Every structure is written in structure tokens, then in C-alpha cells.
Amino acid sequence: MMVRFVLAALVLACTPALADEGMWTLSNFPTEKIEQAYGARIDGDWLNRVQRSVTRLEGGCTGSFVSPEGLVLTNHHCAMACLSELSSQAEDLIGNGFNPRARSGERRCPGGIISVLTDVEDVTAKINSVTAGLESAKANEVRKQELSRLEAACVEATKQNRSIGPLACESVSLYQGGQYFLYKYKRYDDVRLVFAPESSIAAFGGDPDNFNFPRWSLDFSLMRAYENGKPARTPNYLGWRAEGPNENELVFVAGHPGTTSRLLTVEQLKLQRDTQFPAYLYRNSELRGRLIQWGKTGDEPNRIIQRSLQSYENSLKVYRGLQRALLSDRLMAEKAATEQGLREFVLSKPQLTSEVGSAWDDIASAQDRYRQIYDRYQYLEGSAGFTSRLFGYARQLVRGTAERNKQNELRLREYADSNLPKIEAALLAPAPIYPDYEKLTLSFSLDKMREQLGPDDPMVRQLMSEDSPDTLAARLIDQTKLADAATRKALWEGGTQAIEASTDPMIVLARQLDQEARALRKVYEDEVQAPVASGQERIARARFAAFGTETYPDATFTLRVSYGAVKGWNEKGEDIPPFTKLARLYERATGKAPFKLPQVWLDARDKLDLDTRFNFVTTNDIVGGNSGSPLIDVEGRLVGLAFDGNMHSLSGNYWYDAELNRAVAVHPAIMLTALRDVYGAKELVQEISGKR
């Protein structure tokens, strides 16, 4: 009886019940469940068209084609990297927006890449066959080699396929290693900026309003995929339903949710709670203060920090929400009960018991090991100790040239052939470098490294025996030549010989660190990653035995569709209606950032319909990476643009709370109003409306 009882509780906790839970793969889409809940049947055509219309922005967002000529709708905050890199002291595209009116004015985003998923191939059996019977560190190594091999072979094969190829191939592990796939993408590497509003209306309310609702953010932008110097032909795209969805209407969000942690073990959650999140939050709260204060020293510093500040503030709010979730007894108790239920289920089946073995305990030991190396690993191998774009270049050059010389399967995974084009694009794209900003972040991160590792850590002593973080950062940034793309290109093409001969101080630093950083990486991979991978794979088997695949895997920045309804919620006794309207935007404006409206909006006020819907909420289960995802109705029309979640949605990393969890979207009516009546972008409105 005990096992049945616990399992019943477990099923409730682990599988979507009536709630609109889940970020579903297209091959395992809950068609029946949706039909039962909403009376609407989604067919294969709908799913196919959605798959081909939705794009992945490699910077970490989603977009969708909204015209047959490669026009992509995404969030303003997803265009921040591009806006920032096209801006200069003379031209502030973040502050002033971008509206060239003519297509010839569209400007290429440095390093911008857009991908569309074309095909998915199950390679679980291939992976399992090469790792069978190996101890975890060896299995981890062999698994990575096989994944690199499969990716390379996949790319090679698509080159033969004249009709669609060449494609990019990425391996993906679903259900924590329960299944392995090759995801194949068509890539567009000529992405151009088409339209962006001013950041003051795109992020109206700024950080105070972020993750809050009611909300008035015009968080959209338009880009365009080009091929051979011309707008790409994209016959699969989403038409707009300008009036948007009704309250309680069924809507879908299609996109690339980044990561969730719903299947982690309790001990993995504790590591996040007691080690990862505190370290992140304290460090970056302080950095936030440094950036804000530096931004007050002038217009140019203020402009320079905008992009990274928005990103840090967003992450800080996310991590605080995650930390809050993990500090809740209710959540941890449920996670513990669910885990205990599965463990007891395993113990009730002798065959499964022998297969799963000590999976949970192995993962727990790996977490202890991770705690021991955590700080040094983050500071020397991760980016915590050397927060600088120029150092990033140096490390890519030192590592990349060395790794390139190795056989594909024997490289660190990120330098596998299938990844090199992305790395090269980022390394060689021209991008503005702001030395004072670089000095600030590099000095700050060196300071934190000394604080966390201690002044007597061997690497800290090596770097700062006669230097302070400030003097070291200043010398490095002043003397390196890596800000120049041609210099980077020469070193990249010159390979290890050029790198070894270089006296550029940033290259010298990256070389100096490399051995110790790689050693930490090896400890991490063999003693943390490997036992976790092995443990998770075995737990996945237990989960499949208990539940089949009627559940959805954790998010992995791969294509998923969630379903839900347009619906407000009750916040501590107060009903929050699902839609906001334009009128209140004007009432909330204070004239001071972040509640300051652009002049064009003040000027346009009288001619606008103040009843126009602005933002709205739905019950869809989404997470970071879904930014820029289209909301789609049952007929496949675009009815909104996801850009945020409410505060409760942050705990969605660990579970889905149907009562409180809400996605926040930009309404199509306000986007069309803005383009037509505020910005005079008539051609874009015509293109979107299919009238061009």
C-alpha cells in the first residue's frame, strides 16, 4: 500500500494534471489533454507550420517569422546586443530607437545568428551503446566524444543534401540523459535590424516593473533574416490577429525555453540554494551598484552600461526569485516527498533497483565535491574572475587555437567542429569596446576573486603580488590590442604558433591561467559532471518505468510549445485583470526614468485610442529563452509576443503553479498602433498585414 500511496502523490506532483503545465516537445505533444481541457484539437499541420515559423536567436531568445520576406518579430530586450553593438557615442540606438523606414536602411547585427529547426533524430541507442558498462568518468568522456562525432557526421551528411543543407547539428539530452537527440537547424547568419522603439517605452517601468504586472512595456523589435544579401524567403510565417485573444481563450507559446530544474534531485537543489545563488547574487548585486554609479558620471557611461545593466538586473531578479523558491519549505518538502516516492518505487522492483543503484547518493557526493571546488572553478575557469570582453577574446584565442589542432572528438565540447562557426563568428565580428567599462568589470571581478579565494591563493598571489585589481585591470586593458578585430583574426589564423609568440598582455594572462583552469575543468567534468550524468541517466530510467514518457523534459533551449489561457490571477485577495490598456501608461509616467515616455508618445497621445490593449497575461508555462516567443491561437495566428513572466513564474524553474504562474505578453494591437500611429512605419505595417 505504501508504494501505491506514495506513487499516487508522486503522479500528482510530477505529471501535468488539469493545469496548463509543461513545455512540450512537438513529437510528444499533449493533443488529447488539450482537447479535453479546451475542446480544441491541434493537428500535425499546425505543429509543422509553427515549427517552421519559429526561430531561435542564438543570443538566447526566440523569434518568429511574420512575413514571407524573412521579417522576424522578437522582443526589444532580445535586440539589445545588436542595438548596443550598432550604437556609438554619436548614435544611441538603445535610447533613441531605430526606424530607418526604408528597407535599405536595415543594418546587420554583428555576430547575429538565427536558426530554424528542420529535423530531429533520436540517437539514444547509439549513445547508450558506447557508454554501456563504463564507470562514470570514462562514460562521460566517451559520451562527449560520441556526441561530437555524431554532430560532425550529421553536418557532413546534410552537406550532401542539396534541397535543404548544409545544416547545423546540435546534440540535445532530454529527461536528464534519458534520451539523446540530434537537432538540425537551418542557420541565417546575416541578420539585420529593422525596427526598435526607444528603450524608455520598450522597458517602461524598468527594473521596478520587471516581472511585475499590471505592466506597460512595448518590448518588441523587428529583425530580418537575409540570404545572399537579400531578404530570406520564408514561406512559413505567422499572420497577425490584430484584435488579439479574448479572455479565457486558449493560446500557445512556441519557443525555446532555456533551462528549468524541475527534475533535479533535492541535493542538487540545495547546492543551488546554499552555494550557487548566494555567490551569484552577492557578486552581481555589488556589480550592479558599481555600474549604476559609474553610469551617473556622464551621458556616455550612462549609454554604455544600459545593455549590460538591464541584463544584470533581470538576472538578479530571476535569481532572487529562484532563491526565494528554494527557501520555501513547501517546495522543498514536496521535492523531498516526490524523490522519496520514486526511490521507494525503485526499491520495490528488484531489476530497477540494480539498474538505478546509488544514483541519488552518487549525485549527492558529486554536489559535495562541487562545493569544494566551486569558487576556484567559477573564478578561474568560469567567467567570474575575469569579466571582460577582451579577456573573453583572449581565452577563446588561446583555447580555440589549441583545441582546433586536436581530433574533433577529443576537444573540449564547445570547440567541436559543429560549434566552431559560432565561436569564430563571435570572435571575429567587429564590436565596440569601451575601455573604461572593461576596466570597471575586470577590476571588479579581480577584486571579488581575491575576496573569495583569499589574498594567499597561489593564483591570486601570482597575479596581484604587486598590483591591485585596479592597476592590473588598467594595464591589461590599456595595453592589449585585442579590441581590434583584425588583430584577433591574425591570431586566430596564426594558430598556436602565433598565440605562443604573442606578447599581448591579455593573451599572456590567458596562457598563464590556462593550465590551472583546465585542471579545474577536468576535476569538474570527472568528479562532478560525470557522476551527475550517470546518476541522472539512471534516475531517468526509474522515472520512465514509473510514468512512461507522458511527461515533458526539462527545458534545454530547444523548441517547445506550451498551452494555456488568457487569464488574470488573484494576488493576496485582489483580482488582477488579464489586460492593461494604453490610458494608464500615460497616468504612470513621471517624466523621470524609468517612467519617462519618449516625446513621440507624448506627442501622439491625442490621436491614439486610449482603450488599446497593451500587455496581457496567460497561464502558459514559459521560462527565460521564451523571450520573443509568439503567442499563437488555434488557427495558427499570432496573437501576442511573450516577453516576461510575473513574479510567481520565477518558481517555474522548479514547479508549475497554475493558480499564480503567469506569462506576460505584448498585445498585437499596441504593436500595430505603435508602428502605424506613433512611428509612421507604414511599410512594415503593410508587410505584417500581408498587404505589401
Next chain:
Amino acid sequence: MMVRFVLAALVLACTPALADEGMWTLSNFPTEKIEQAYGARIDGDWLNRVQRSVTRLEGGCTGSFVSPEGLVLTNHHCAMACLSELSSQAEDLIGNGFNPRARSGERRCPGGIISVLTDVEDVTAKINSVTAGLESAKANEVRKQELSRLEAACVEATKQNRSIGPLACESVSLYQGGQYFLYKYKRYDDVRLVFAPESSIAAFGGDPDNFNFPRWSLDFSLMRAYENGKPARTPNYLGWRAEGPNENELVFVAGHPGTTSRLLTVEQLKLQRDTQFPAYLYRNSELRGRLIQWGKTGDEPNRIIQRSLQSYENSLKVYRGLQRALLSDRLMAEKAATEQGLREFVLSKPQLTSEVGSAWDDIASAQDRYRQIYDRYQYLEGSAGFTSRLFGYARQLVRGTAERNKQNELRLREYADSNLPKIEAALLAPAPIYPDYEKLTLSFSLDKMREQLGPDDPMVRQLMSEDSPDTLAARLIDQTKLADAATRKALWEGGTQAIEASTDPMIVLARQLDQEARALRKVYEDEVQAPVASGQERIARARFAAFGTETYPDATFTLRVSYGAVKGWNEKGEDIPPFTKLARLYERATGKAPFKLPQVWLDARDKLDLDTRFNFVTTNDIVGGNSGSPLIDVEGRLVGLAFDGNMHSLSGNYWYDAELNRAVAVHPAIMLTALRDVYGAKELVQEISGKR
């Protein structure tokens, strides 16, 4: 059997065993236990002399008389407020130190007060008799009234006593309300700065070394108590044992540990863990970043921030340590087991069951209520929303003048007659105000208030409907006249009438907030503080029933003595020796802050004995507030100066870990060497050595 077993476990967890645990009151000193462990017997004379030699610095530190002429030894960091207030752009006492050589050069610390405990009176029965049978909110109110009444009567009575009075009287609750006392202090309100080294040697290693060991901090300063314009006569003082203690020698720390939380319930600890500490840490990490970055804009900003930055950095490290402790499963499991044991003990005794009732659950409900109001209470009634010295003055003026008009017992506790002298001294003392610094902290706190309470909070809207935090802060600081001590004096003396008539914008703001802030205070007192006080009092009864008073109470910034031995510890396999020596100070100097030595130390190097002991560690159980405490040997001689704990000691807020918990002290040899051979302060050396 069950009860006995649990109690046995409980005794281990709750009472000091062999370990050197405990911050003991002098009336309940563990003489037997010490004799058993160390073979030395401490008598009443020893305790009496220590009580009269040890001083409390009202800013939150300890000191001790080290000559018959009122000379007080304390930490450099305890003199920071004084150093900062005596400094100006022209004269940087923090950076350059203070060494007037002649006694006539000693300078009065604005608002400085030093107290010496003269007597303690048990008033438990009086308090219990007035609160008996009342429900918690009423009992809380009546208790406070009675405490104010007793304090006032006590002060009145000492005025009659010609031999020693008048004294200051403060009520103190020990064992979480298990006992109430009146503590009577002789006050010195003319405190002068005598000597301070440069902050670069006093806090050598700065924040990176703080709470770490091995350590090389010359964290001492000297002050002097004056009476009637002359050095106070202090026949009770500590002579120095210049060679310091031996390894493993028994030493005592006498001082005023601030607060510990060893007796809190599990639900109270969870509130700290999930609400208080995260809020504090994120807010002040960001503020730290703002201050550091502002400090980089020039020498004067850099000078201005030193005092508060050191204090924030210290607090951040403390709170991180506390947070880390509460995130440890081991600690929380032990706390839960101890609590469960006591609850079961209570349930085994019908009489006790009816007395204690639902104490733990009442406290738990109060924590939930506290969570609901936490942010608004901190931002509107606490100091989180208006971090500004000038606002602090305004609130004291608005509140103080109103409260003064009420009958003593009916006032908010901090305005009771017994407290008014301290409030008045702080309010009227001239102190430098730095407008740019004030704007930074005030704007920052307004910004955080808007972030946490939300832009639509009624008070936020009232204050910032047309203002940003920056513009509001700038207007308030630029226009207020409260920086002028005479203006404050006029308002204080003018009373409520003057306050109501004032158009000073800071006074207007404090008036505008007052009603809502007081309402939140009332909710806090009635619905959080009252049920907690009642619950704790009942739990204290249970604890006395189970353990008697063989334990020590939580720290309350009242006089305590701890005992322990000079002893290193083992850190992850490595033995840390107990003493550091001067030689390594020079090796660790990098020439850049915070590892930059003052020129006098570089110049003096050749004539110094590099084997001189510098800092050392002991097993004494201490906590913040013990800063500046003398270390005393069995013969009553000063053998060190406590200034810090190691990282493990931070969990000492919750429990004492004999293996790892260490106090860190300045060695007498290095203080004498510094005075004599580096700073040429011969007269002070003679005074300390009794040769004057």
C-alpha cells in the same frame, strides 16, 4: 525512556560541555567548570576588578581602562566614528592616523559616551507581577511601561546616592524574557581621542583579510575618559603583560557581546534565513558597489566613504556567514532536534504544558505576520528607505519632540527618559555632513524602496509621482538646513510647535511619513513583538525547568566574560598556528591598498624585531560588540585585544563550535612596539607601563 533519551541529547546540544562555550554573566560565572578544565580558580575579586576596568563604548564596542588616568584601549575600528567626525578634507585622521604626543592635543569625540557597569538589580518578579494574566499585546505594552517606569525610578534613586550617582539605568532581558534586570552604569560623556594608527596598518588586508586568519592587523586605538575637563580617575584598570600569553594558556575575554540567536526557535531562524538576510545582503551588496565606485571619483569621496564602507563590508561578511550557517542542514537539523526535545519534555509535565501552551506555534504565527509586513516596516519605519543622516535627524526631531510631551511610560521605548540623554547627545553633536554622500545613500535607499514596495505602493506614489530617487534626494539634501547643529537645537528646543511650523523639506518628509510609519510600528509591536515576547518567556520557563540556569543567556550588549585558550585550529587538513609574526606583514605588502603599509612602517623595518608576535587566536566564545575587549590572564593582566573572529566564528551566532570557532586578537607586544618604536609615543608607553 523516550523523554530521558531526548533530554540527554538536548543537554549535549544546549549546555556547554568540555568546550569553552559561553558568554557568561558575572553573577552566574562557571567557576567550577573552568577550574575543572584548566585548574585555575577565578575569585570574586578578580571578577570585581574586571567589571570595573571594562568599559562599554555606546557606539557598539568594548574598551578597558589601561591606566589610572582614564586611558581606554579599544580597537581602531571602534574609533572610526570619532576619527571620521574629527576629519575633514584638510585633515584625514583615518588615513593618516592621530598621534598628538602631548595630552593637550587629545580631541573630544563628538557624541562619544563610555559606560562602566556598577550594579545589577533583578526585577523579574516586578515585571512578571504586572503582566500576569494579560494577553500578549497588552502584556507587551504594560511590560514596556513598567520597564520605562523602573528605569526612571532607578535614575532618580541614584541621584540621591552621593557616593557614586547619578547613574544611567537600562533594563535588560536575559534568557529571552526569562529574567529581567536593571543594569546601572556610570557614564563618561567627555571622551577624547588619544592615539590611532593609520587605517592602512590598523585594517591591513582590508576586507579580503577580514574574518580571516593568519592576520596582521594593528587594530587598536587609545581614548581617554574625562570628567570636569580633566582625565578621569580610574583606580581600576588593567596592567599589561607585554610578552602576552603562551600557547594553550587560559585567557578570558571581558566585554559586551552584542547579540546572539542561540535560543531562537526554528521558525525565527527561518525568518532570518528566508527574509531578513537576503533583503539585507542584496541591498547592501549593491550599496557597497555604489560607494566603492563613487570613491573612485576623487580623493575626497574616497576619504568620505572609508568609515561607512568598512562598516558595510564588515556587516556583509557577517551576514553572509550567518546566512551560510542557516543554510547548513547540520545546524538546522540540530536546532530542530533540540526544539523537539524541549517540546516533548514540556508535554511530559502537565503543569508545564499548561504554562507553556502554544508558545512555539504562537511564535511561528508571528513570523508569518512579520513576513507580510516586513518590507514596508523596514522601508518606512526602519532605516532602509531613507538612509541619510539628515533624515535621521529629522525623524528624531519629529518623533522625539512629540514623544517628550507624553508621560514617560507611554512613550515609544527609545524615547524614555533614561534614553533621552543619548538621543540628545547624538542629535546636537556637531558632525560633518557630506551632501554628495547623503544624496547617494538617500537616492539609493529610495530606489530600493520603490523596487521592493513597487511603483504603485501608496507611499512610493506619494513621494515619487513626479520625481526619481535622484531628483527627490537632491532636492531634500540641497534644501534642508538640518546639517547645522544650531538649527537642530532650535527645533529640538522649540518642540512640537517648532516642528509643526517648520518648512524644512526633511522635516516635512518626516512628518509626512510619521503616521504610516507609526501604524506599521504598532502592527509590529502588537502582532509580532508581543506574541514573540510572550512565547519566549514561556519557552524560557520550560528551559529553566529542564536545565536550571546552568546555561548562559544570549548576548544582549551587556557585560559578559568568556574563557578559552590560545590555540590554532585545523583548516581542511592544514594546521593553523595561533600566532603571526611581524616578518610576514612585510612580505604580504603589495604597495597597493589594502595591502599597502604606511611609510613609517617601511622606514622602521630595520630597527624592529621581525619575530614580534602580531595577531593571535583563542578559543574564546565572542561576537560583535566584543570588539575592543581585553584578553585577561588569570592574574588579571591584559594579554591581548580582541578585534575579530575567524570565518567559522560567524556561525557562533547560533552555536559554538569548539573545533573551529576562534577569536582573533592583537598581541600586546606589537601594540607596545608600534607605540614605542614606530610612532614615538613614549609618554603613552610610560603611562601604560605604570612608569609615568
